[in-house]
Amino acid sequence: MGFLDVAVSFRGITRGVVDAPQVQLRLSPDATVADLLHSLGDRYGPRFQERVFAQDGSLQSYVTLVVNGATVEGSDLGHRLAAEGQEQVEAQVFIFSAMAGG
Amino acid sequence: MPVGEDVWIPSACSMCYSFCAIKVHRVDGRVVKIEGNPDSATGQGRLCPRGVSGMMLLYDPSRINAPLKRTNPEKGLDTDPGWQEISWEEALDTVSERLKQLRAEDPRKLLAVSSVSFRNDTIFPRLFANVFGSPNSWNSGAGNHCGNAEHLFGALLHSAWCKQPDTDYCNYLLNFGVPCGFGAYYTVPGMAQRMADARERGMKHVVIDPLLSPTAEKADEWVPIRPGTDGALALAMLNLLLNELKVYDASYLKRYTNGPYLIGDDGYYLRDEETGKPLVWDAGDHKAKPYDAPDSEEFVLEGEFSVYGYRGRTAFSLLKDGVKKYPPELVSQITTVPAATIYRLTQEFADAARIGSTITIQGHELPYRPVAVLYFKGAQGHKNALLNAMALELLTEMVGASNVPGGLLGQNSRCLGHPEMGKPSWSPKEGPDGLLVAAGGWPRMANVYPPRSVTPSDSMDLKGMIPTASGSSASTPLVMKEPKRFHMPYSIEFVLHMGANFPMTFGDPLKVADAFQGAFQVSSSLFLDEATYLADIVLPDTCYLERLSLDADWVASNAPGGEWCFHLRQPVVAPGGGRRSISEVILEIARRTGMEDEFYSLLNAYLDLEKPYALEAGQHYTWEEIVDRHYRAMFGDERGIAWFKKHGVLKWPKKVEEVYWKPFIKARVPIYFEWFKRAGEQVANLAQELGIADVIDTASFQPLPHWRPCPSYEESRPEYDLFAFYYRVPIQTFSGTYNNPWLDEASQIDPFTYHISINTQTARQKGIKDGDWVQVISAATGHSIRARARLTEGIHPEAMAMANCGGHWSRYLPLASQPEKGACFEWLVPLDWKHVDIPTLTQDLCVKVKVSRVEGP
Ligand code: SF4
Numbered sequence: 001m002g003f004l005d006v007a008v009s010f011r012g013i014t015r016g017v018v019d020a021p022q023v024q025l026r027l028s029p030d031a032t033v034a035d036l037l038h039s040l041g042d043r044y045g046p047r048f049q050e051r052v053f054a055q056d057g058s059l060q061s062y063v064t065l066v067v068n069g070a071t072v073e074g075s076d077l078g079h080r081l082a083a084e085g086q087e088q089v090e091a092q093v094f095i096f097s098a099m100a101g102g
Numbered sequence: 103m104p105v106g107e108d109v110w111i112p113s114a115c116s117m118c119y120s121f122c123a124i125k126v127h128r129v130d131g132r133v134v135k136i137e138g139n140p141d142s143a144t145g146q147g148r149l150c151p152r153g154v155s156g157m158m159l160l161y162d163p164s165r166i167n168a169p170l171k172r173t174n175p176e177k178g179l180d181t182d183p184g185w186q187e188i189s190w191e192e193a194l195d196t197v198s199e200r201l202k203q204l205r206a207e208d209p210r211k212l213l214a215v216s217s218v219s220f221r222n223d224t225i226f227p228r229l230f231a232n233v234f235g236s237p238n239s240w241n242s243g244a245g246n247h248c249g250n251a252e253h254l255f256g257a258l259l260h261s262a263w264c265k266q267p268d269t270d271y272c273n274y275l276l277n278f279g280v281p282c283g284f285g286a287y288y289t290v291p292g293m294a295q296r297m298a299d300a301r302e303r304g305m306k307h308v309v310i311d312p313l314l315s316p317t318a319e320k321a322d323e324w325v326p327i328r329p330g331t332d333g334a335l336a337l338a339m340l341n342l343l344l345n346e347l348k349v350y351d352a353s354y355l356k357r358y359t360n361g362p363y364l365i366g367d368d369g370y371y372l373r374d375e376e377t378g379k380p381l382v383w384d385a386g387d388h389k390a391k392p393y394d395a396p397d398s399e400e401f402v403l404e405g406e407f408s409v410y411g412y413r414g415r416t417a418f419s420l421l422k423d424g425v426k427k428y429p430p431e432l433v434s435q436i437t438t439v440p441a442a443t444i445y446r447l448t449q450e451f452a453d454a455a456r457i458g459s460t461i462t463i464q465g466h467e468l469p470y471r472p473v474a475v476l477y478f479k480g481a482q483g484h485k486n487a488l489l490n491a492m493a494l495e496l497l498t499e500m501v502g503a504s505n506v507p508g509g510l511l512g513q514n515s516r517c518l519g520h521p522e523m524g525k526p527s528w529s530p531k532e533g534p535d536g537l538l539v540a541a542g543g544w545p546r547m548a549n550v551y552p553p554r555s556v557t558p559s560d561s562m563d564l565k566g567m568i569p570t571a572s573g574s575s576a577s578t579p580l581v582m583k584e585p586k587r588f589h590m591p592y593s594i595e596f597v598l599h600m601g602a603n604f605p606m607t608f609g610d611p612l613k614v615a616d617a618f619q620g621a622f623q624v625s626s627s628l629f630l631d632e633a634t635y636l637a638d639i640v641l642p643d644t645c646y647l648e649r650l651s652l653d654a655d656w657v658a659s660n661a662p663g664g665e666w667c668f669h670l671r672q673p674v675v676a677p678g679g680g681r682r683s684i685s686e687v688i689l690e691i692a693r694r695t696g697m698e699d700e701f702y703s704l705l706n707a708y709l710d711l712e713k714p715y716a717l718e719a720g721q722h723y724t725w726e727e728i729v730d731r732h733y734r735a736m737f738g739d740e741r742g743i744a745w746f747k748k749h750g751v752l753k754w755p756k757k758v759e760e761v762y763w764k765p766f767i768k769a770r771v772p773i774y775f776e777w778f779k780r781a782g783e784q785v786a787n788l789a790q791e792l793g794i795a796d797v798i799d800t801a802s803f804q805p806l807p808h809w810r811p812c813p814s815y816e817e818s819r820p821e822y823d824l825f826a827f828y829y830r831v832p833i834q835t836f837s838g839t840y841n842n843p844w845l846d847e848a849s850q851i852d853p854f855t856y857h858i859s860i861n862t863q864t865a866r867q868k869g870i871k872d873g874d875w876v877q878v879i880s881a882a883t884g885h886s887i888r889a890r891a892r893l894t895e896g897i898h899p900e901a902m903a904m905a906n907c908g909g910h911w912s913r914y915l916p917l918a919s920q921p922e923k924g925a926c927f928e929w930l931v932p933l934d935w936k937h938v939d940i941p942t943l944t945q946d947l948c949v950k951v952k953v954s955r956v957e958g959p
Binding site for chain 2: 009011012013015016047050051053054055056058060061062064066069070071092094096097098
């Protein structure tokens with residue numbers, strides 16, 4: 001049973017809710033997007049959790065996660081971070097500020 | 103200058119946010135004419151007067167041609183900044199150095215200010231603020247411009263930013279004051295043709311509006327209404343539909359709404375103990391089941407039941423009972439619309455809805471509901487914005503006319519992509535409690551469902567605290583003025599401003615200026631308008647005929663039916679003077695501040711740029727390369743900007759399941775807004791905790807609509823006897839076009855652009871004759887404005903009205919700032935919390951005024 005090393009970078013206003021622009025996590029090889037975000041939530045506390053998750057626990061639509069260069073669909077929390085046998089993953093977390101209006 | 107050149111170049115207009123396709127005639131290097139591009143499905147070859155006049159913007163001698171810095175340290179709305187020309191190098195150095203310092207201190211101190219009028223280009227500064235690390239960006243339109251509550255319900259009920267009637271099949275359009283197809287609103291010339299075709303086909307158009315507007319005068323019927331009472335009228339119509347006529351689409355309400363969900367006496371859903379899902383009552387089994395129980399077909403829409411020992415009434419029953427409070431006779435007193443008219447309109451609406459009928463389109467048998475209810479700023483720009491809009495929306499929902507043939511269509515709720523590439527693509531989906539989650543532009547903006555958490559806001563717009571707020575926020579200047587009171591650990595110190603003349607769009611200009619005065623402001627602007635009076639540095643921007651845009655379409659520019667159509671906005675001439683496009687300037691600033699790689703990664707995420715189109719760290723991309731990648735990522739390698747430059751438009755037919763998507767998507771919409779109630783309680787608790795409960799009025803967070811009058815209805819001084827409101831005219835866009843000589847000429851001919859409209863009888867009682875100068879004093883601000891009176895029978899006798907945002911005062915706008923060029927409505931509008939609808943952060947535009955004759959300007 002190996003590990004999956006995940007290099008997470010925070011972009012834009014996400015940096016306002018974490019304490020460093022980058023963090024290295026070690027997760028299980030079959031970790032999902034949900035596992036990654038919950039692990040970050042544990043690390044950064046309610047402020048991160050409230051920004052990233054809606055009240056019902058789903059991912060906020062203005063949060064975007066890019067894993068190895070590909071955008072993960074917001075609803076796809078069960079998406080596996082790595083392919084079978086892959087040991088390292090790069091992820092970027094974006095929180096977009098509200099940009100709507102007249 | 104190339105001699106002998108004579109070419110037509112395809113591009114896209116940006117004189118407003120309709121983004122019509124244009125063809126620009128260039129002869130010997132100069133633009134000589136702009137026409138609509140007939141190849142485009144969006145505008146169908148039509149242009150409005152503003153679109154035709156774009157070349158006068160391009161060649162306006164008042165345009166700015168060089169970067170400027172202020173020499174007068176004193177700032178004020180009528181204090182000349184003492185502009186001094188500087189080089190681009192000095193301007194960019196100053197800006198970049200200050201930004202670097204600010205980012206190191208606290209990036210949240212940056213605010214990006216923009217406007218919807220040049221939407222696609224203003225996204226770029228806002229993205230810059232985002233990558234900079236600031237949650238603060240503000241479209242300054244909550245006053246005059248933004249649909250706020252309308253957009254909220256657009257997301258919740260239609261998965262769209264805005265709505266249009268289905269002009270192909272609609273037979274009865276009840277229009278609460280929207281200039282749809284008549285000069286403003288979305289997709290203007292395209293909808294003008296579609297509305298004209300619908301009228302010729304026989305669609306009846308009833309306009310409810312205090313003013314006999316250009317829209318109302320071409321309708322079948324104009325129903326004058328007292329300003330701000332549209333929501334009350336909708337409540338009376340709901341009452342008649344549900345309780346007297348008993349006309350509603352029961353099968354739609356059961357299947358596609360939360361109408362059958364059981365609501366406990368506490369106002370919340372009764373939920374299944376095991377799954378937590380809202381319960382409905384199954385008439386076959388005589389028991390409560392989760393709304394999505396597979397073995398249940400017979401949900402009860404009405405009634406009261408006992409579940410787990412609790413009383414549960416269906417959401418629909420609560421609505422039906424709730425609107426009984428609004429009999430037409432009572433509502434007639436609120437609205438001044440005769441009760442008989444309310445009965446007749448409701449009956450016509452009910453008859454026209456043809457509940458139960460179907461139509462077959464492209465082999466799909468679909469519900470046919472040829473009625474629609476439309477509203478926008480006028481009906482909802484009030485203290486009661488949320489509940490007014492809710493009542494109006496529910497009319498369409500009750501008859502099942504939402505996103506089906508003939509009804510009200512979300513403007514591009516669903517796109518299944520180009521036939522070859524499958525992009526762009528978005529689709530509404532089912533979310534928590536079986537309710538609709540909006541797609542399209544919503545996810546990257548401020549999506550409202552599933553509900554956001556209620557937290558102390560870290561942004562001036564308070565959107566972190568108010569989960570129902572979706573549009574432009576009325577709170578920004580109010581919180582900017584007193585950040586500590588709202589527990590903001592920082593204040594705004596740098597304003598990056600582009601394309602928004604915010605002192606003329608957002609309520610009391612003096613108070614707006616006061617909120618902005620302390621910040622270092624960099625404005626990228628076409629003109630030295632009123633907003634630049636507050637700037638420290640002004641950068642000369644390119645106009646739409648001189649620049650390449652990120653794209654030239656958005657969800658609300660494509661027509662609701664017919665064909666998808668995508669365009670390119672390309673420079674038709676090289677930028678004049680020393681002008682530079684704000685997007686290129688932002689890229690340069692990102693470079694100088696060491697943010698380039700971060701900016702690229704944010705752009706990749708925002709624009710869905712994946713390999714091989716993704717922007718790579720360590721590279722330098724030109725603006726043209728970025729735009730090209732965006733187009734190629736969507737439409738394939740062969741359709742980059744070179745293809746669009748040549749062909750102008752890319753179009754393909756819309757599918758039935760895109761336009762009339764409702765029967766194809768398994769998601770319900772709320773007719774009972776249960777989570778608003780919860781949000782209200784959470785907001786109230788938080789406001790209490792933060793010590794701001796005195797300004798955060800949570801009374802409107804209600805699950806069902808009801809009528810609350812605006813504060814102006816409390817005005818008791820008899821001399822303040824008229825309601826003032828503003829309207830949009832087809833000849834001007836907000837405050838941005840008043841210096842255009844062609845539009846000025848047209849505005850002089852038009853009786854309602856530069857004048858103040860007053861009812862003839864009312865004016866006579868005040869001794870005012872047509873053409874007299876009048877002074878209008880606001881009961882709320884104490885400020886006054888002056889303009890000539892235009893007497894007309896076509897306005898409610900208790901109201902006076904005026905157009906858009908005239909009455910400029912910048913001495914650098916030599917045409918717009920002359921006397922007799924209209925007046926600025928904002929002087930009448932108070933900027934305070936009492937006049938904000940908290941759930942939607944909408945600014946209340948309902949003002950009582952005193953009008954009297956004066957001798958001159
Ligand atoms: S409606 Fe707007 S985009 Fe279209 S021509 Fe007029 S100003 Fe231009």
